[in-house]
Amino acid sequence: METNLRASERLVRKSRKLSLKNPERNGKIVVYTAAFLTVVATLAVTVFLAQRGLQSFYMSDINPLEFFTSTNWNPSGDNPTYGALIFIFGSLAVTLASAVIVAPLGIGAAIFMTEIAPSWGKKVLQPVIEILVGIPSVIYGYIGLTVLVPFIREQVGGSGYSLMAGIVVVSVMILPTVTTLSADALNRLPNGLRSSSYALGATRWQTIRRVLLPAAIPGLLTAVILGMARAIGEALAIQMVIGNTELLPGSLLDPTATMTTIITLNMGHTTFGSAENNVLWTLGLILLAISYLLVMAVRFLGARRKI
Amino acid sequence: MNRKLTDKLATLIFTLFAAVIVLVLAALLSYVLYLGIQQVSWDFLTSKSSNFRAGGGIQDQLFNSFYILLWTMIFTIPLGLAGGIYMAEYAEDNKLTAIIRVCIETLASLPSIVLGMFGLLVFVNTFDIGYSVLSGALTLTIFNMPIMIRTCENAIRSVSPQQKEAGLALGYTHWRTITTVLLPSAFPSILTGIILSCGLVFGEAAALLYSAGMTTPNLDFGNWNPFAETSPLNIMRPAETLSVHVWKVNSEGIIPDIRDVADGGAAVLVTANLIFNISARLLGSWIHRKLTSK
Amino acid sequence: MKKHAFMMLVGVVMLTVLAACGGGNGEEASGEVDSTNDEDAEATGGDSDSLTIAGSSAMQPLVGAVAEVYQEENPDASIDVQAGGSGAGLSQVSEGQVDIGNSDLFAEEEDEINADELVDHRVAVVGMGPVVHPDAGVEDLSQDELIDVWRGEITNWSELGGEDQEITLVNRPDSSGTRATFVDFALEGEEPAEGITEDSSNTVRQIVSETPGAIGYLAFSYFDDSISSMSVDGVEPTPENVQTGDFPIWAYQHSYTNGETEGLAQDFLDFMMSDEIQDTLVPEQGYIPVTQMEVERDAEGEETPVE
Numbered sequence A: 001m002e003t004n005l006r007a008s009e010r011l012v013r014k015s016r017k018l019s020l021k022n023p024e025r026n027g028k029i030v031v032y033t034a035a036f037l038t039v040v041a042t043l044a045v046t047v048f049l050a051q052r053g054l055q056s057f058y059m060s061d062i063n064p065l066e067f068f069t070s071t072n073w074n075p076s077g078d079n080p081t082y083g084a085l086i087f088i089f090g091s092l093a094v095t096l097a098s099a100v101i102v103a104p105l106g107i108g109a110a111i112f113m114t115e116i117a118p119s120w121g122k123k124v125l126q127p128v129i130e131i132l133v134g135i136p137s138v139i140y141g142y143i144g145l146t147v148l149v150p151f152i153r154e155q156v157g158g159s160g161y162s163l164m165a166g167i168v169v170v171s172v173m174i175l176p177t178v179t180t181l182s183a184d185a186l187n188r189l190p191n192g193l194r195s196s197s198y199a200l201g202a203t204r205w206q207t208i209r210r211v212l213l214p215a216a217i218p219g220l221l222t223a224v225i226l227g228m229a230r231a232i233g234e235a236l237a238i239q240m241v242i243g244n245t246e247l248l249p250g251s252l253l254d255p256t257a258t259m260t261t262i263i264t265l266n267m268g269h270t271t272f273g274s275a276e277n278n279v280l281w282t283l284g285l286i287l288l289a290i291s292y293l294l295v296m297a298v299r300f301l302g303a304r305r306k307i
Numbered sequence B: 001m002n003r004k005l006t007d008k009l010a011t012l013i014f015t016l017f018a019a020v021i022v023l024v025l026a027a028l029l030s031y032v033l034y035l036g037i038q039q040v041s042w043d044f045l046t047s048k049s050s051n052f053r054a055g056g057g058i059q060d061q062l063f064n065s066f067y068i069l070l071w072t073m074i075f076t077i078p079l080g081l082a083g084g085i086y087m088a089e090y091a092e093d094n095k096l097t098a099i100i101r102v103c104i105e106t107l108a109s110l111p112s113i114v115l116g117m118f119g120l121l122v123f124v125n126t127f128d129i130g131y132s133v134l135s136g137a138l139t140l141t142i143f144n145m146p147i148m149i150r151t152c153e154n155a156i157r158s159v160s161p162q163q164k165e166a167g168l169a170l171g172y173t174h175w176r177t178i179t180t181v182l183l184p185s186a187f188p189s190i191l192t193g194i195i196l197s198c199g200l201v202f203g204e205a206a207a208l209l210y211s212a213g214m215t216t217p218n219l220d221f222g223n224w225n226p227f228a229e230t231s232p233l234n235i236m237r238p239a240e241t242l243s244v245h246v247w248k249v250n251s252e253g254i255i256p257d258i259r260d261v262a263d264g265g266a267a268v269l270v271t272a273n274l275i276f277n278i279s280a281r282l283l284g285s286w287i288h289r290k291l292t293s294k
Numbered sequence C: 001m002k003k004h005a006f007m008m009l010v011g012v013v014m015l016t017v018l019a020a021c022g023g024g025n026g027e028e029a030s031g032e033v034d035s036t037n038d039e040d041a042e043a044t045g046g047d048s049d050s051l052t053i054a055g056s057s058a059m060q061p062l063v064g065a066v067a068e069v070y071q072e073e074n075p076d077a078s079i080d081v082q083a084g085g086s087g088a089g090l091s092q093v094s095e096g097q098v099d100i101g102n103s104d105l106f107a108e109e110e111d112e113i114n115a116d117e118l119v120d121h122r123v124a125v126v127g128m129g130p131v132v133h134p135d136a137g138v139e140d141l142s143q144d145e146l147i148d149v150w151r152g153e154i155t156n157w158s159e160l161g162g163e164d165q166e167i168t169l170v171n172r173p174d175s176s177g178t179r180a181t182f183v184d185f186a187l188e189g190e191e192p193a194e195g196i197t198e199d200s201s202n203t204v205r206q207i208v209s210e211t212p213g214a215i216g217y218l219a220f221s222y223f224d225d226s227i228s229s230m231s232v233d234g235v236e237p238t239p240e241n242v243q244t245g246d247f248p249i250w251a252y253q254h255s256y257t258n259g260e261t262e263g264l265a266q267d268f269l270d271f272m273m274s275d276e277i278q279d280t281l282v283p284e285q286g287y288i289p290v291t292q293m294e295v296e297r298d299a300e301g302e303e304t305p306v307e
Helices: A002-016 A023-058 A064-069 A085-116 A118-133 A137-155 A163-188 A191-199 A204-233 A236-241 A259-266 A275-306 B002-037 B042-046 B059-090 B095-109 B112-126 B133-157 B161-169 B174-203 B242-252 B258-293 C002-043 C060-073 C086-094 C143-150 C177-185 C201-210 C239-244 C263-273 C275-284
Strands: C050-055 C078-081 C100-103 C118-132 C168-171 C214-219 C250-258 C295-297 C303-305
Touching: A023 A064, A023 A275, A023 B059, A023 B095, A023 B112, A023 B133, A023 B174, A064 A085, A085 A118, A085 A163, A085 A204, A085 A259, A085 A275, A085 B002, A118 A163, A118 B002, A118 B258, A137 A163, A137 A236, A137 B002, A137 B174, A137 B242, A137 B258, A137 C201, A163 A204, A163 A236, A163 B002, A191 A204, A204 A275, A204 B002, A204 B095, A204 B112, A236 A259, A259 A275, A259 B112, A275 B095, A275 B112, B002 B258, B042 B059, B059 B095, B059 B133, B059 B174, B059 B242, B059 B258, B095 B133, B112 B133, B133 B174, B161 B174, B174 B242, B174 B258, B242 B258, B242 C201, C050 C060, C050 C086, C050 C263, C060 C078, C060 C263, C060 C275, C086 C100, C086 C118, C086 C250, C100 C263, C118 C177, C118 C201, C118 C239, C118 C263, C168 C201, C177 C214, C177 C250, C201 C214, C250 C263, C263 C275
Parallel strands: C050 C078, C050 C100, C168 C214
Antiparallel strands: C100 C250, C118 C214, C118 C250, C295 C303
16 A cells, blocks of 8 residues: 555656656666766777777778788888787787786685685785785886896896896786686685585595686686786886887897887877877777787686586 | 695695785885885975975875876766666666676776877867866776776675565665665675775876876965866866876986985875775775664 | 667767767867956956977976976966977977977978978977996997997997996887987987887986996986996087087977967077076086087088087
């Protein structure tokens, strides 16, 4: 009865104040608007970057094949060449190598946090790691420049500015991200899995290796991939330690360059619309495309997780 | 025997991993704080930076960081809330939702340098806003929106379904249930999420280099008319934030005390991050206690 | 489903309209603010006005300092000196977005810029020189030796009578004005071999001072005890030698305006060229007063004595 009254009351109010004041519908409009805004923002980023980035090919007449396969980068000479392979390689090398380093460390720490010492992990490790997710990348670069580079030069060799320095800095940066996301993935596993495995007499290691890890694999891979997304987009910290030499590195101790460092180094000096500037936008577009690829990979894994 | 040994060994290794991580990270934090804390004084925080003299502070940069953060949050919180409500309550399991989810995830994993380029192209040049607080805040809104949406969605989803059903059973409309039942219950986790994302926004530099700019006009802290050019409140003026300042002093500064300013600035950045994190935790658990005890 | 799609369409259209209106309003609003300022200016006799300067990050401290002094003497004037790079500054001034564009290159050197429209105001001269790690043991090079070092043909300081240390080159990015000047006037146009690349002078100085055997190039204002500067052909890198034209590695700092200027912009540029600034602030910041130069240069690099 009560609800009926309310409903009728509401109907009366609705007709009186016209439908403009209908909170139900207005709320819905606001909420839908926000959701579509994300689509609009993504579209805008994609369209603007694509429009700028593709100009290298149709306005500055750069051969796409050359762009992706040549290591000859000399945009300001009399005979400019635009081979971006070095930077693409540099970005991928840093990203993959740091993923390889961080995956076992991060997942191992996540297992410690969730399976071995859950209370301690939750109270101490997790807050510390979350704080580190938020440390500005400028600071990681700064420490890399003042501590890591001299260390590599004196203890390992070379000038210190190297692919290795870049990989280490990026690894430290994405370690917290991968650890928290891996811990989330392990925490999501139903507790029944653990108890039934222990009930069968399995040791903790057997439970982790035979039961928990296989079940959590899609989630753990997602964690690593999101870490890679952060790694490939990192700019300022890498720029300070990798040397930015436009050469394919012969070893871990050689300096090289990544797409992001070339963008930050040259963006301010080049004029809008020049070929030199357009190629930077193309590099930005490639970074965007890689983001899309990584997101698709995560979604693919997410779909597998549901099954 | 053998499997017990492997078990012990595995436990040891995982503990070692965790220990390595904690050690590396603790060393990082204490190094920055140790170097910087000697430079930070009240004077450092409240005097203007200098282009060429020693003894400059970070007053304007600190203000800019908070001011851009404020505007970013003014844009992001409503958007994030509404987006989160959509994802948690209105999104059906269909293609459209999948598209929106892809968009949110793409925005979330977008390199901040790419975002900065977008800000330069669209806000600074196409809309002709120039290097400004507004351009910076809009760029950071795109940076922060996906994080906010996820936080709000998760917070709303984690409200127990019984509470929602109770609301609906009372005859509340869907919207009224959301605003009177779901949002208040989700409030503590939403607030925690907001403060945590403040930390991320506060430290962002790459996205701001070419959107908020690398300079600050001569601010007059006596002038609070938001349309005056030298007013700190003017949102059309360039605003170098603290993290951009640390980067710039390190790279191009000709002041004699580069190291001091960079160390001090870095320590302030880390401290701000610590404050955001700790306050988010304390506030979250405090509100939680308040709500559950009543 | 259909209803859904329709709502989505409506949403997108609404957003686009909203965004368009929003953008438009913003511009109108800012336009209004500007025009009222102008009116005020006219009413009070044209003294109060605002000036926006953008461009070269390297010039920003100098111009910013001059602006500080100018505003102390003319409290009504509001001068905003931004930094974003020379390329950006040239683009912005030729599109009328800013009043003055600072550049460390001649506008003629940028293909995309219509240099005929821009008026060049040379406000200072910056001298640059090669710098080496203090332990290299070499302090004077002939220009040919310098070129051989930078082309990678001499790879050890012992070949030049110094210590047995491998030479590490520290470059600037391709688009950098500092690099262009060094290549043109120190290396006679020869492109340097690949090396560590950093954009910022402080980072270059830090790398050179910490890496044994490193060589780079810096503006005089960045010289200090941590590195040793080198003479070229026996001529020391000093402001006096640049003024007489004996030391060849120097460049103008340009302030470009779009067409002839009047009002505040002209007044500010006059102030910049006044003895008050040229004899104090300019040398204090490590630049060479343009008024004291005994030689001058055109965009092609041709040098002529000042009469």
